[in-house]
Amino acid sequence: MTVDYSTWLASLPKFFYLSKGSFLLILVASLLVLCFLLNVCQNLTVLGWEKIQGLVIIVIIAAWAVGALWLSTRIGVEPQYETFVEKTERTFGVSRLKCETLAGCPSDKLPEDRTPATWVQGDRYVKGWILVDNNKVSLAGSHGILLTSKES
Secondary structure, eight states: OOEHHHHHHHHOOOSSOOOOOHHHHHHHHHHHHHHHHHHHHHHGGGGTOHHHHHHHHHHHHHHHHHHHHHTTTTOOOOOOOOOOHHHHHHHHHHEEEEEEESSSSSSOOOOOTTTTEEEETTTTTEEEEEEEEETEEEEEESOOBBBSHHHH
């Protein structure tokens, strides 16, 4: 049986989130760029632009501050959502679903069609495939028999 995952896909978070380490790395890199730009601005007097030198420096610092402030809003714990594995295990009444690919099952999108997978159904270990057709997903055992959905 095929189950429509459109609602699940729509419920996934749409924003990216930075870890604190990534944020600090970006902040340090942007500070280095800021220092370089300020150094270039110090050379504006050579070009005879000393009257706008202060304005250019203020604009550069303000742009950096706004960018750093915006990046700081992206820090935090990634929002909690039901992963593909959790949704599929609940939907088809299986446990220990695992994609047999190098990267494993994606957490926030559908896997490729005919992804080899394993799962436990009842007390049996099953080897099969995850079948994906647009936003519809089904599990097929090793003999090609589709699993029925336990819930929609």
